[in-house]
Amino acid sequence: MGFWDVFGIWLASALTIGIISFLYRDNIFYKACEAIFIGTSAGYWFIILYWDNLYRKFWTQATDPTNPEWYVPWFGFVLGVLILTRLFNKIGWLSRWPLAFIVGAVAGLYMMIYFVSNAMVQVSSTIMPVFTGSWVDIIANTTVVLGTFCGLVYFFFSKAHTGVFGGAARVGIWFLMITFGASFGYTVMSRMSLMIGRIDFLFGTWLGMIR
Amino acid sequence: MSDVAFRIPLVVLSDIGRVISLMFIGAGLLWILVRSLRAKEVDRRIVFLFIFIAVAAPILFPITFQERATLIVRRLFDKVESLPAGSRVLLAFDFDPAMAPEVQPMADAISRHCLTKGHKVVFMTLWATGQALLTQSLERVVKGEFPEKLDGVDYINLGFKAGNENVLNIIVTDFRMMFPTDVNGVPLDSTSIFDDIRSCKDLDLIISMGGGKPGIKEWVLYVGDRVNVPLGAGVAAVVAPQLYPYYPKQLLGLLGGVKGAAEYESELVRQYPHLEERGTPGLRMMGPQTLAHMVIMAFIVIGNISYFISRRRERKR
Amino acid sequence: MLSFPVTGQVIDTVKAVPDSELVVVAPVTSLIAADHKYDDGKMIDLSWVPSIDDRLVEGNVMGYKVYRIEGDSEPETIAELAPGSNAYNDQSVERGKLYSYFVSALSSNAETPSIRTAPIQPQREWLNIELINVLIMALVLGGAVIYFIETARRGKKLFVRKIAGLEAVDDAIGRATEMGRPILFIPGILDMDDVQTLAALTILGRITRVIADYDTKIFMPVSRSLVMTAGRETIKASYQAAGRPDAYSDDMVTYITDEQFGYVAAVDGIMVRERPATVFLLGAFFAESLILAETGNSVGAIQIAGTARPAQLPFFIAACDFTLIGEELFAASAYLSGEPKQMGSLKGQDVGKAIAMAAILIGVLTATIGEAWNVEWIQHITTGLRDIFSTR
């Protein structure tokens, strides 16, 4: 290994320990790591944005003489310039135009996407026969249908959770709680793998203590 | 109750580090338990310390826990075990270096098992990036551990062929059309292992190990569903839930992630104790996971004890 | 039209093979090229019956090649397909041009072309009839939302049940005021092109109104520049509406970095140094959800969280005091506003839930009865219901 490789590994280990030290308490090493992280990452993402969005996506399309729709990206450019008007008090209100554009586009687009892929698809896949297959399947199917139905009852806003309705809502919350508990328990393993990776790096790559 | 059913996790205590770290965890938990019996909350930094030790100790001083295979794993193990010696098994190494940490342990264990049983093994891969991994594990497991086995007689390496599911589409009717020769250029006709193998139909078992595309799904759709050959699989943990629906009809058994590998290794070592010294990476990788899960569960129990005790005290007041 | 477009029956791919050794397979039959329905005229669908030599046992077909002829030009290969294929979807056509196709069956050393299809032009359609059920559903729901908004506007009282997480907002702000510590608002880590960020900003507008009244400090570190701009607009407007424009400052909203964990490192630092009394975590969160929520918890803050990402909800439930689950996040702003017309929109969304619940109930009943007793007309109801909610 050359000097720079060794230097890189020592630097990486120092940064790793600096971040971990936050678990004990906030300290000067963590603050240093944080400052390095913020500075370099903000710079890094600007570089990616600049070359990828402004140069590759905008500039190459907008200046391509063979592109019959070369003028389209320029509308985006104008919207982009408008956002900078915030820097000037008098015309600052113009910066709301690009915001209004984004809000309209996102609201309209996602309204349909979420409706179709979240609501419609889930309803149609819940429509299924319950009493088929072995007793295990029957219980499983009933659970899915009952849970989905009661879960929806819980989300109902127009009726207070009282009486039979309240009972169903209660069952709905129980299902949600099982969902949350189960997903939580299920992710523990993958989270531990992340830590195993860092410990491997510290004790293996850096200190060479792992056989 | 049989002696196997309730076997206490076999912790091989050979290293002093192991003893110390386990004692530390045990004594620490006991101390926390006593504290919580007095209804005292544990500082989160102590939780952090424990979880760190629980993960780091098994990495530094290998600590393993004996697993008991779940049905989904045992069915695959039993199939390999029950096939008569000389059966033809195809092992597909459909993974790349990124997936290798999870999938390689199971690939090794299954290869070892097949060769120990005296099956004839055909190795291949649908992944260009899997070729090097396949060659390496052949060098290590097959040639290194079973020097008496002969290339072309007891096993053969077909290597990689481009074409994804099209490769499967063709070998399902004819191996030679896709693989005129093995990876070393030896014509299949001149190898004795391929004497009576023409297509996938002539195999006794197919096991695909991977987690991407092409992978298990392609093997199920293009091979398993079309010819009547049992199909087993080993996949990375994140992919496993998507494959459960294929079990048990289209998939004989399924190893999911390091846990699946560890279960298989356990069964293997139980059946063939001499294989233990060849290494059980799956069990070893499960060490930190198991200990971490146990520590978390212990903390949940302790947390509830201290909660109930403090609540009872409040009621008394 | 019944002529082979390529000279010779067989295109020999392996020159060295004499004719007698060529493996000639039967061509595909019934090749049909049709315009892809309900698109912008950019696709043509091909379908055919595979060669009779295309079988699993003793079959000789190695695959198929799809050729396209644009106008009068030379045929070009546009796809090579596996044996067993019987359809292809050509997505590289242009409106207003004529195309015809033929498909060759490939053997190990030769290929046999099919007859050529009649020329066809891809067509543009103005309405995607296939999605008409989605359109009707969307209109029904949209109509319900608008109807209830109008009803509420005309002064009819509408009941909306209490949402615990939102009832707690006032107390949470009050607590920060009493303790004299700041309120931290985290709008998720995605940009303005995510609906959850929009939801977070609408909620921000509501709670800053209260914050401005209480004269409490709010701090909003963000990971996207656009969210910073929008957040400043929102807070500024709320302060103006509260009649305290002088109390607003741009420093309330700060851009940190676009990097997910860089942002998390900074916010964690802010939490332990500023010790906010109240933390709002609303918007799109990923793995950082638990890191932020646990750190917030460790400094003793009251935390109100909400996201529409089901994978992160468990962590908020575990580590925060109140969690807005999915739909509640989107309803929050309307609920907090307390305005009748906003509340009306929540009623509209309940109509959607009622439809979904009814569909599930009826669908499951008919599916079960239909399957158990094999009653045909009941099975039709099930299929019909599924069709209404299907999206293909």
Add this chain to the structure above:
Amino acid sequence: MKRQIPIIITFLIGMIMIFSFFIPPLEGLEQTCSLFFDVIAVFAFFLGGGNLMRIHLNKLRRRKKDWGFSIVTLGGFFIMLAAGLLKIGNPGGIAASPTTEGSLLQEIFTYVFLPLQSTMYALLAFFVASASYRAFRAKNREATILLIAAFVILLGRTPFGMMLTAWIPESFSVLQVPNLAIWIMNSPNLAGQRAIMIGIGLGVISMSLRLILGIERTYLGDESV
């Protein structure tokens, strides 16, 4: 005027986007909008990055607490900007991708950025532990259900889950803890996820309509709220 135009823009664009879903000739609009968004995001960064510099320069000038770290932040920021804009050390020269292997930008990414990122991510392991210690307590019926579900899943991921329940006969093997864990993931968990997802789908419709119809306009800095 100042107030009306943004509301009209939102309304028009929103309506067009909704209907473009059903009108094939408008298929390409989504890409155009996302291109516009990408361009706007770059310009917005001039504000965001400018704000970052202003804050840290202020800290430096006024010698506020921890001003030393502001030097580090600014240093890192400018080094990255220079490395990326001028493509310093990039083997492919100015025409190559900024993230080419061997360039200064990519080296800093590998040795500084990556370890920080993955360690920050790895902190999750610790927080998962502390959260489960604190949160999984049987305070009421809901919390008890949460606790039991989590405990079964956790147990199912250790060898003990199988060891404790191996005596259950094969015909009831679904009750063995690892299988029970899979069952919980596939049935009640699925049901809960579905209810949440359907709710989200409907919630987004209602919120989007409020935004498009101009009923919800706090984000626009509308003074009339």
